[in-house]
Amino acid sequence: MAKHSLDKDKIKILLLEGVHQSAVDVLERAGYTNIEYHKVALGEEALVASIQDAHFVGIRSRTQLSENILKHAKKLVGVGCFCIGTNQVDLLTAEKLGVPVFNAPFSNTRSVAELVLGEIIMLMRGIPQRNAVAHRGGWLKSASGSYEVRGKTLGVIGYGHIGTQLGILAETLGMKVIFFDIQDKLPLGNAQQVHSLEQLLSLADIVSLHVPETPQTQNMLSKTEFACMREGAVLINASRGTVVDIDALKDALQSGHLAGAAIDVFPVEPKSNSDEFISPLRGLDNVLLTPHVGGSTAEAQENIGVEVAGKLAKYSDNGSTVSAVNFPEVTLPQHSDTSRLLHIHHNRPGILIKINQAFAEKGINIAAQYLQTTSEIGYVVMEVETHQADTAFEQLKKIEGTIRTRLLY
Numbered sequence: 001m002a003k004h005s006l007d008k009d010k011i012k013i014l015l016l017e018g019v020h021q022s023a024v025d026v027l028e029r030a031g032y033t034n035i036e037y038h039k040v041a042l043g044e045e046a047l048v049a050s051i052q053d054a055h056f057v058g059i060r061s062r063t064q065l066s067e068n069i070l071k072h073a074k075k076l077v078g079v080g081c082f083c084i085g086t087n088q089v090d091l092l093t094a095e096k097l098g099v100p101v102f103n104a105p106f107s108n109t110r111s112v113a114e115l116v117l118g119e120i121i122m123l124m125r126g127i128p129q130r131n132a133v134a135h136r137g138g139w140l141k142s143a144s145g146s147y148e149v150r151g152k153t154l155g156v157i158g159y160g161h162i163g164t165q166l167g168i169l170a171e172t173l174g175m176k177v178i179f180f181d182i183q184d185k186l187p188l189g190n191a192q193q194v195h196s197l198e199q200l201l202s203l204a205d206i207v208s209l210h211v212p213e214t215p216q217t218q219n220m221l222s223k224t225e226f227a228c229m230r231e232g233a234v235l236i237n238a239s240r241g242t243v244v245d246i247d248a249l250k251d252a253l254q255s256g257h258l259a260g261a262a263i264d265v266f267p268v269e270p271k272s273n274s275d276e277f278i279s280p281l282r283g284l285d286n287v288l289l290t291p292h293v294g295g296s297t298a299e300a301q302e303n304i305g306v307e308v309a310g311k312l313a314k315y316s317d318n319g320s321t322v323s324a325v326n327f328p329e330v331t332l333p334q335h336s337d338t339s340r341l342l343h344i345h346h347n348r349p350g351i352l353i354k355i356n357q358a359f360a361e362k363g364i365n366i367a368a369q370y371l372q373t374t375s376e377i378g379y380v381v382m383e384v385e386t387h388q389a390d391t392a393f394e395q396l397k398k399i400e401g402t403i404r405t406r407l408l409y
């Protein structure tokens with residue numbers, strides 16, 4: 001009888017940044033009990049120490065899985081980002097090491113959209129400065145600079161899951177929604193796509209950013225773009241801190257060109273709640289500062305825990321990489337009387353032929369086989385008769401170009 005590459009209780013799962021208990025529950029129910037759980041992100045040294053014998057690691061947005069860290073993670077089989085963004089992981093290095101990365105693409109979408117909707121109303125009423133003055137014993141009762149959102153124009157930059165959800169919610173308040181996206185998108189409700197960032201900035205009373213962190217979105221809004229925004233407009237950024245040039249934003253706010261801002265994400269964020277938050281925006285009364293909590297609701301965190309832990313368990317159990325963000329997507333129905341092997345290799349011509357030749361020479365019958373590739377790697381999931389599984393596994397290890405291979409069951 002063929003054995004697992006590793007018994008489940010030997011598979012070490014490192015969970016960081018206080019991922020929800022639901023993740024632990026899902027993993028334990030699936031038989032994975034060797035879980036090292038940390039409430040915070042680990043510093044580099046501690047991370048290296050903990051990750052070097054981990055088979056899976058689960059993180060949120062604070063932990064940077066750089067090339068250096070990944071290279072220390074010699075046993076790593078898979079990564080779970082318990083969030084939407086995956087910019088904190090060196091995805092290409094992970095792929096080349098044969099490590100799929102999973103995330104939760106829409107479990108916190110609604111939470112972000114709701115927070116932004118609330119911020120739109122707060123900013124349009126000038127609440128941040130009224131609140132700040134009241135805390136200092138002042139009384140700013142005045143209608144000056146205070147507006148209904150009905151009839152105002154919301155400009156959404158990045159019309160993906162969050163941007164579309166926000167657009168729908170904003171329309172229910174009577175707002176007009178325009179959006180800018182690098183792709184042509186189906187406008188939901190009465191939203192309208194505009195074809196340049198400048199056009200959006202010149203038309204919107206409220207600008208809200210919902211793009212991922214990419215080289216193209218780095219400092220996407222800086223001095224020139226703020227100058228394009230309408231006098232008295234407000235900005236919301238709950239995407240990534242690198243998307244906005246914070247010093248240029250500060251100037252636009254201090255000059256009075258922008259009436260306010262709500263910022264949830266920052267170029268540099270504290271590693272833990274006990275570290276100091278340092279930002280040029282501190283002390284500006286017309287700015288709502290929140291500690292990267294767009295997706296931090298009980299509902300979102302629980303759902304994310306279940307979703308991402310489920311994906312890790314599934315990959316570990318049967319090799320399914322469906323919805324991995326950096327990997328060929330493969331899934332195969334499970335058969336009861338066969339053994340399953342995984343083979344990840346550098347994407348060079350002829351590897352599948354070599355596998356099939358090696359199996360043929362040993363008389364191994366392939367019951368099912370599925371290959372998918374990216375430009376970097378190939379991923380084959382295959383099934384063989386159980387009595388031939390150990391021989392098949394030995395053959396796979398010898399194939400030139402192998403990154404890693406596993407015998408699952």
Ligand SMILES: NC(=O)C1=CN([C@@H]2O[C@H](COP(=O)(O)OP(=O)(O)OC[C@H]3O[C@@H](n4cnc5c(N)ncnc54)[C@H](O)[C@@H]3O)[C@@H](O)[C@H]2O)C=CC1
Pocket residue numbers: 084085105106108109112157158159160161162163180181182183210211212213214216217238239240264265292293294295296
């Ligand atoms: N503050 C928080 O706690 C949270 C922040 N986020 C951030 O929000 C981002 C967006 O999330 P989703 O809407 O789920 O992502 P998504 O992938 O569904 O949508 C992103 C949209 O941005 C567009 N886009 C990409 N580059 C662009 C560019 N240069 N110019 C204009 N449009 C561009 C894409 O075409 C896509 O339509 C995430 O990548 C993440 O960084 C997500 C969840 C929570």
Ligand SMILES: O=C(O)CCC(=O)C(=O)O
Pocket residue numbers: 060061062082083084085086108292295296
């Ligand atoms: O809540 C978190 O840890 C990160 C949320 C986030 O930014 C994301 O989902 O991309």
